[in-house]
Amino acid sequence: MTRNAQPVFAAIKTMIDMFSFEFMRNAFLAGMMLGFVLAVVSFFVVLRRLSFIGVGVAHSAFGGVALGALLGVSPTWTAIGFAVVVSNAIGYIGKEERISTDTAIGIFFPLAMALGVIFIGMSAHYNVDLFGYLFGNILAITRQDLIVIAVLGGLVLLSTKIFFKELLFVAYDREVAFVSGMPVAFLDHFLLTILALSVVISMKIIGIILVSALLVIPGAAASQVTRRYNTMIALSIFFALVSTAGGLIISYFANLPSGATIVALASIIFFIAFGVGQVRR
Amino acid sequence: MKQTAIDSETTQESIVELNDVWVAYDGKWVLKSIYFNCYAGEIFGIVGPNGGGKTTLLNVILGLVQPQKGSVRLFGNKPDKNSRLEIGYLPQISHADRSFPVSVLDVVLMGLYNRIGLFHKPDRRSKDIAMDLLSRVNMAGHAKKPFAILSGGQQQRVNIARAMASRPKLLILDEPSTGIDSVAQEDFYELLAKFRNEQGISVIMVSHDIGVITSHANRVACLNVQLHYHDEPDSCFSTDVAKKVFGEDLKVIVHDSKCATCFRSHQDHD
Ligand SMILES: Nc1ncnc2c1ncn2[C@@H]1O[C@H](COP(=O)(O)OP(=O)(O)O)[C@@H](O)[C@H]1O
Numbered sequence: 001m002t003r004n005a006q007p008v009f010a011a012i013k014t015m016i017d018m019f020s021f022e023f024m025r026n027a028f029l030a031g032m033m034l035g036f037v038l039a040v041v042s043f044f045v046v047l048r049r050l051s052f053i054g055v056g057v058a059h060s061a062f063g064g065v066a067l068g069a070l071l072g073v074s075p076t077w078t079a080i081g082f083a084v085v086v087s088n089a090i091g092y093i094g095k096e097e098r099i100s101t102d103t104a105i106g107i108f109f110p111l112a113m114a115l116g117v118i119f120i121g122m123s124a125h126y127n128v129d130l131f132g133y134l135f136g137n138i139l140a141i142t143r144q145d146l147i148v149i150a151v152l153g154g155l156v157l158l159s160t161k162i163f164f165k166e167l168l169f170v171a172y173d174r175e176v177a178f179v180s181g182m183p184v185a186f187l188d189h190f191l192l193t194i195l196a197l198s199v200v201i202s203m204k205i206i207g208i209i210l211v212s213a214l215l216v217i218p219g220a221a222a223s224q225v226t227r228r229y230n231t232m233i234a235l236s237i238f239f240a241l242v243s244t245a246g247g248l249i250i251s252y253f254a255n256l257p258s259g260a261t262i263v264a265l266a267s268i269i270f271f272i273a274f275g276v277g278q279v280r281r
Numbered sequence: 282m283k284q285t286a287i288d289s290e291t292t293q294e295s296i297v298e299l300n301d302v303w304v305a306y307d308g309k310w311v312l313k314s315i316y317f318n319c320y321a322g323e324i325f326g327i328v329g330p331n332g333g334g335k336t337t338l339l340n341v342i343l344g345l346v347q348p349q350k351g352s353v354r355l356f357g358n359k360p361d362k363n364s365r366l367e368i369g370y371l372p373q374i375s376h377a378d379r380s381f382p383v384s385v386l387d388v389v390l391m392g393l394y395n396r397i398g399l400f401h402k403p404d405r406r407s408k409d410i411a412m413d414l415l416s417r418v419n420m421a422g423h424a425k426k427p428f429a430i431l432s433g434g435q436q437q438r439v440n441i442a443r444a445m446a447s448r449p450k451l452l453i454l455d456e457p458s459t460g461i462d463s464v465a466q467e468d469f470y471e472l473l474a475k476f477r478n479e480q481g482i483s484v485i486m487v488s489h490d491i492g493v494i495t496s497h498a499n500r501v502a503c504l505n506v507q508l509h510y511h512d513e514p515d516s517c518f519s520t521d522v523a524k525k526v527f528g529e530d531l532k533v534i535v536h537d538s539k540c541a542t543c544f545r546s547h548q549d550h551d
């Protein structure tokens with residue numbers, strides 16, 4: 001009896017030990033908040049088919065990070081500036097008859113990356129962990145980051161709640177929504193803006209290159225197993241939280257990169273959901 | 282008989298008026314010099330071949346497309362957000378949306394969103410209105426079901442309930458028969474006539490299917506880049522030609538000697 005229980009106690013003890021490190025507590029808290037925010041945004045990303053915009057916007061944040069490094073200011077703020085501008089510019093230019101959204105992304109995404117590389121070239125000695133921003137760094141989350149995530153993430157969630165039914169209508173049928181008096185253009189830019197914000201607050205822990213996965217996978221996995229939007233959002237949040245929490249724990253014990261582990265776990269969840277969806281059809 | 286009854290109702294209030302409207306895509310005219318008037322209480326049908334500009338014409342009325350030239354008036358005024366709220370719109374069924382995760386009731390409630398307003402969730406009263414509309418289209422029993430699992434005809438009935446939710450003065454229907462079988466079509470047009478008779482709404486509908494338009498519209502026009510009027514539905518289509526035509530794929534292009542000229546005159550211009 002006691003002999004059997006010992007490994008369990010040991011495991012619990014290791015878990016508790018894990019949280020005795022401040023960086024791990026911060027990372028966990030950040031991961032949970034981000035999972036929530038990204039899951040809700042991913043609901044709309046999937047319904048509106050914005051996943052490639054998500055990739056483009058995430059990468060454009062790199063230009064902002066590099067600018068922050070060059071100017072010696074917090075990369076978070078410059079990245080927000082870059083991502084919000086690029087996201088809305090893609091939306092605005094993609095509306096033109098002659099330019100598809102796909103083309104607009106194809107232009108802005110490398111442009112922002114190129115600017116990032118130029119900024120890095122210009123700053124003789126930057127002391128920003130660029131690799132960490134690209135792929136995420138579990139050690140990087142400070143108390144101040146937590147506050148930024150809580151405030152901006154809260155803002156994203158609150159404003160999404162306020163415009164929820166209108167966003168849903170526009171996603172369902174934008175032309176009917178327009179005729180019914182929905183502020184379609186405003187809602188488009190609103191969605192692009194919260195997309196940009198949620199990407200930027202995620203980049204430190206999940207990484208610029210990997211975060212777009214969490215803008216898609218939770219919503220996509222949820223859409224495989226339900227046809228009700230509230231269930232879809234709930235499942236999306238659940239999948240994202242399992243991915244971030246599980247990914248962080250695994251990365252801690254197996255000494256793996258946090259962002260990559262989170263994304264790998266999320267992908268496994270997607271394939272399971274996909275399988276379940278196929279079987280039930 | 283039918284005709285006179287309509288005339289007395291429709292006397293004069295102009296619901297939609299297009300004056301010399303021109304629309305081009307990529308430098309090619311899709312609509313040329315369109316003059317169009319729809320009066321209160323009438324069911325106006327527009328037929329024309331695929332690519333003839335029917336959807337574009339509706340988009341101009343709805344404010345989704347701005348014409349390069351010409352003027353649009355809705356209910357006697359320049360169109361704006363408020364006048365568009367008086368329109369119920371049923372777009373061409375798009376199969377891409379079929380898996381969207383909403384319930385039947387959710388879809389009808391969307392028609393009430395502008396009334397519910399920002400910051401509010403649909404309340405009890407909105408739900409009652411939506412349920413009432415659903416029972417009028419015989420879909421109340423399906424309210425909780427996912428919209429995605431309904432048949433085409435059922436989706437169409439739910440969509441018309443949604444379009445009617447804001448109590449519009451004008452209903453605009455784009456290819457309403459696409460994707461629904463003939464029994465469902467009959468149900469649908471019966472429903473349409475019911476709404477029209479009870480609430481005096483006007484209807485503008487377009488289709489590439491002449492049969493549908495002639496049997497359900499009070500007034501008919503043919504559209505292929507330009508618009509040609511035929512005072513009464515039947516004058517447009519002689520029956521033997523129609524018979525011959527219904528078996529053929531090209532039924533729309535040449536359905537009558539008169540309409541044939543409508544349709545051909547443009548092909549010659551191009
Ligand atoms: N957004 C658009 N951009 C470019 N061409 C378009 C667009 N919409 C419609 N067209 C073209 O305009 C013509 C009329 O189209 P449409 O109004 O959809 O016809 P219909 O509804 O009668 O089938 C077609 O040749 C179509 O290819």
Ligand SMILES: [Mg+2]
Nearest residue numbers: 335336373455
């Ligand atoms: Mg069309």
